[in-house]
Amino acid sequence: MKHSRNLHKDNYPLAQLVQSYPALQPHVLIKPDGGKTIDFANPNGVKALNAALLSHYYQVKFWDVPAGYLCPPVPGRADYVHYLADLLAKDNQGVVPKGNTIKGLDIGTGANVIYPIIATRSYGWQMVGTDIDPVSIKSGNTIIASNSVLTSHINVRQQLEPQHIFTAVVKPDEHFAFCMCNPPFHQSAEQAKAVSQRKIQNLIKNKSKRGSPVNTQRHSAALNFAGQSNELWCEGGERQFIQRMITESRDYANQIGWFSSLVSKKDNLIHIYKRLGELGISDVKTVEMAQGQKVSRFVAWRF
Template sequence: MTTKPGLHPRNRHQNRYDFTALQQANPELTAFVRRSPAGEPTIDFADPLAVKALNRALLAHHYQVKNWDIPDGFLCPPVPGRADYIHHLADLLAQSNDGEIPRNATVLDIGVGANCIYPLIGHHEYGWRFTGSEVNDEALKSANAIILANPGLNKAIRLRRQKTPGAILNGIIHKNEFYDATICNPPFHDSQATAAASSERKRRNLGLNDNAQLNFGGQQQELWCEGGEVAFITTLIEESKAFARQVMWFTTLVSKGDNLPGLYRVLQQTGVEKVVKVEMAQGQKQSRFIAWTFHNDAQRSRRASSAAR
């Protein structure tokens, strides 16, 4: 099963940014707003401070998130694309719930990051409850600060540190816990050198000098791991079998379509019941996530019905 690409219909970022509303939500954004050659308000997307101010405004205006911030050098996520993943996941969960998006779903965000972006969007849009795992202490501290700065989020989002190097689910999913889904934005480069080369290409494409700070940032664990996303997702698939009864849908972004055939082979060898690929698009950027489950259709429906009661 494959869905057609395109920004999700429920995505709040279908249209051009409303800079008047965004500046009201975050007055700091005003210092970065300028006119495009066509006379439209915009920002310099090569400026990391401008992008951070825009993200803070988007989260405040659309998702009522206050005091959002990330430490310097951490990944500054594109909000529209992250929202797309959440909305498509909602559609996937609805398929086993008589077409209705569950409002009490529990989701595990693997690598919640300093930005905590998926729980912030998912809880606001659908009331879901999140567990966010993270290996980096500074990232955990940042995510926790965002949660504490917004009353009520501490009841919807909890954080757990991954203490075992190389583990993904092991040590995070506890006994007798059940999750409707996992989400994941894996490190996609296979080495520090590959990540550096990619950053250099982006510098050139943006016309930046060698000393310029990139707008997207990213720590090592956010950008690369040995073996890249194939190795990371393969480990995720292999670990998922041990939690087959505790998770309805395991999902992860896959940045390179060429990596899919190998991952499908691993999934087949692991004995999953069903695999779904969802194509997404933001402008010219194409992305996708894959989802797999060890539950058959009847089991998924029974679980959804039980959770709805």
């Protein structure tokens, strides 16, 4: 079940989305049963759908990412934000705190700045996004500058020391209510490419079963839309990244309330809990989230 405050609990209202974002119309397909859908293996269609969702639900009238960069599904990203809001509510007499007195940090915000957009448009929070990639920073700044609803609420910073996570981007006098992160989950470029290829083959197979036309050229293009190397993989994968994040979080215990990270692979939890235990961190929460049949989770901790 999606979070109760997730605006995307139901199916996509394509007619309303097209009205909010007319550029989505060419990507709407008619299914054999007469219903309407989007070709989710077509990167341009997926990007148009995201832009339509952001326009319709969050009043973001310009949103785009450079070719080859991650185009994340908005509904699943919204769940992470809303469940983090629930954590903050537990320290606020059960009420989700809203407004610009709440400041959040998004580690690895990417070219899409999805998390800061959803957070500030849902709750009015101030958000800082960080990334090691200069193209992502430029893209994020373009999105922010192009939308008046974002300009006074979000800023992005380039992490110039890739070996660090908080160091060099968190200022000495700054305080954040929380940080969030969607870490690179593959251990190598080869592993990331293999997973992308499997996803495309599954999309082709499902379309064939439904009797829908298969455009192999579009499906091949989707492989190039799967994300940049720093978005998809790092040495040691997500396990090592999160363990490094936990270790470095000790130095920012007085500046960040809740630390958190998505954990894509359930098998990594035992190693994450072990590292938390080694540092004597006992206030740990694991929150599961479900999008259809896919179950994801994030781990949050504080000192």
